[in-house]
Amino acid sequence: MAHLLKVHGSQNSFFILDQTQLQTPLSDKELVTFTQKITNPQNNVLNGADGVLVVNKPVRTGAVAQMRVINADGSEASMCGNGLRTVARYIAERDNLTDFKVDTMNTSLRVRKHEDLALNVPAFAVEISPVRFDHTALPFNNLGHDRLLDTPVPELLPGLRFSALAVPNPHLISFVSKEELAGPDLGELGTRLNSNNPYFSDGVNVNFGHILGHNTLFVKTFERGVGFTNACGTGMSATSLAFALVNPSQVTFNEPISVYNPGGMVKTVLHHDAGTYWIELIGNATFTHKLEISESALHQAQLDIADVKETNEQQAYENFINNLPTLNL
Numbered sequence: 001m002a003h004l005l006k007v008h009g010s011q012n013s014f015f016i017l018d019q020t021q022l023q024t025p026l027s028d029k030e031l032v033t034f035t036q037k038i039t040n041p042q043n044n045v046l047n048g049a050d051g052v053l054v055v056n057k058p059v060r061t062g063a064v065a066q067m068r069v070i071n072a073d074g075s076e077a078s079m080c081g082n083g084l085r086t087v088a089r090y091i092a093e094r095d096n097l098t099d100f101k102v103d104t105m106n107t108s109l110r111v112r113k114h115e116d117l118a119l120n121v122p123a124f125a126v127e128i129s130p131v132r133f134d135h136t137a138l139p140f141n142n143l144g145h146d147r148l149l150d151t152p153v154p155e156l157l158p159g160l161r162f163s164a165l166a167v168p169n170p171h172l173i174s175f176v177s178k179e180e181l182a183g184p185d186l187g188e189l190g191t192r193l194n195s196n197n198p199y200f201s202d203g204v205n206v207n208f209g210h211i212l213g214h215n216t217l218f219v220k221t222f223e224r225g226v227g228f229t230n231a232c233g234t235g236m237s238a239t240s241l242a243f244a245l246v247n248p249s250q251v252t253f254n255e256p257i258s259v260y261n262p263g264g265m266v267k268t269v270l271h272h273d274a275g276t277y278w279i280e281l282i283g284n285a286t287f288t289h290k291l292e293i294s295e296s297a298l299h300q301a302q303l304d305i306a307d308v309k310e311t312n313e314q315q316a317y318e319n320f321i322n323n324l325p326t327l328n329l
């Protein structure tokens, strides 16, 4: 029997599949088919998910494992911040570690166990880097700019200003009013830029940030390969850095920023060392269910789940979010 975990970070939900525990790892084609099926809520496996996090053996010296991120539509992302926290916890418990490195598509990133976010809400801190601003890193084209930093871009949406950061997955960010946050713009722009369009040829994660105060933000994300999500870890990290660069008087580096999102709250800490930006993302790593499935069912993407066990961690997470301050949004 193979084991899967259903997990979430700020209710950005995933299945974790540890390929090192299988007799035969899934091929890339099998991973795509399996992900598209198990994440689809209509297939009734725990209401689907935003993606599958695949754990493999490390590929770089110094890392203890590799994480691959398969989005719900089968595309592969270079990074996933909420997902990395849950994979960090999985590996920490599997290998009895507290501070180590995990390979992602472009680089190895440091992860470490953090004090619990609240009673019985385990938390991890993960490095988000490298950060790039140039249009080749996203990539974007045909907008008449090499980089966007609080730049009006009427081709995208008249009246809003945009910043673009790769961390290293691509993020487009705009700081908006309460009314704009609640309106249709995010869904329309996210859908347009993740379909065939002249600007973002590989699609882009679109984040609307709403400033709540000093070092305090709300972020809502339309995620590439997924659609609206409860939270996007790399999106909240990129939006935190854009917040500091666009509104320097409202942000202190090296001190936690509280980032609220539709699924809860995380902390980010901005660093600027030797001319290089990097971000620490701190938040819950919650395991909600353990599942068993035969290896042959996995390979054939047959969702014959042999057993599902609830972990009882979700209640503690819900207590945590019920105790967050009420936001006037």
Ligand SMILES: N[C@@H](CCC[C@H](N)C(=O)O)C(=O)O
Binding pocket: 012, 069, 071, 076, 077, 078, 079, 080, 081, 082, 083, 169, 170, 205, 223, 224, 225, 226, 229, 231, 232, 233, 234, 235
């Ligand atoms: N939700 C993730 C980001 C997942 C990747 C994204 N869909 C992409 O294609 O870049 C996060 O928590 O960072």
